[in-house]
Amino acid sequence: MTTFSFSLHIGETGPLVKGSEPDRLRIPIPCHTPILAEGDQVLAGTKIAIANHDGSGDMHAPLAGTIKDILPESMLIKVSGKDRAKAKKPPAEDGETIREWLRDLGVSVKNITRSTTLIINAVPPEPGISIYEPLLRDYRKTLELGLETVQRIVESSKIFLAAAKGNRANAFANCTVLHVTPIYPNGLDEIVVKTVTGQEMLPGTLPDDTTILSVKDLYFIGRVMETGRPITETILTIDNQNHLIRVGTPVGFLVAESGTMVQPGDRIVMDGLMRGLTAINLEQGVDKDTTSLQLIREDKGLKPTDNFCLGCGECERHCPARIMPGMISRCAEFKQFERAENFHIHSCIECGICGYWCKAQRPLLQYIRLAKYELALLRETKTPSQPLVEFIETGQNGEKE
Ligand code: SF4
């Protein structure tokens, strides 16, 4: 079994390593509309898909090549070179003009709105994910340019850098450093906002008069400003090392590059063991938001079951949202999705802690995500943020210390 620690303490890490170039890219586009067709040639930086949701960034090709396949959730590019599309000059205007320019170059600007308080979240999202550490240490100028650019939109009078106690926290000009206890789930945005402002926000909503961005967001905004080129990479922790990886790089390629063989029944978990999702297959490409990859051997980790809820209340005792995961999971199990709203399902921040503690090893987070998905379809108020296929297998793995 994998031993799981809730500690968010990150020691010294090595420099960011640039990932190798794969011969194909499977670019995730579940929330985008493709604007090119199979057979089209692209350059590195060519726009390939438009975001369906207001404020989400458009998608661009990370490398030159030919589009070989377009599915509803991904686009396959066969890589054949490094020729790049022309860089774009940043606009001199502030506010909506620079915001739209960033969005056009792949930056998600949903959270970037005019507000009094700006929070830079440097607390690791999950234990073992150390992507902010090399950025704070080695890319100071890029982060400062990112912050300067964000301020051209947000115009905040108060800036906070939230960091886990004991981790690196280099303040920026006019910025107050705020230390949080280095224990999961204190790095999740909802909890950081509550710690800094006292506000409780529902997941998927924006806090009042507050903008929260991660150190990684600032880094990529700084990079877009420095280069005039779109975001086509992400930063991932793999085996305690941080890598700059092109969006769409297949997870199987990355695991092989790390010198590990995947055996039948193993799982590759993207984004941490508590909240992450298992890659559907080795060809699945990483997204702009992917923050880590972990290989879980078949004989390690918890096996979810369809055991009955014992009503022991252990999940409630650990839930940071103070709701009743056991009751919500029962509603989902028996397809009483609307009833789950009586138990405040929308307050769930999807930290996964309830499933970790469940005496019956019920897949609580998966039940909750399924119920949220069904409710979104039922209400038709919005398209669910993740396709249903992602709910089929998820990462939650580990053993109590
Ligand atoms: S995932 Fe579970 S523990 Fe976390 S907020 Fe939701 S119900 Fe509570």
Ligand code: SF4
């Ligand atoms: S911990 Fe598991 S068994 Fe206990 S009440 Fe919660 S869901 Fe039911």
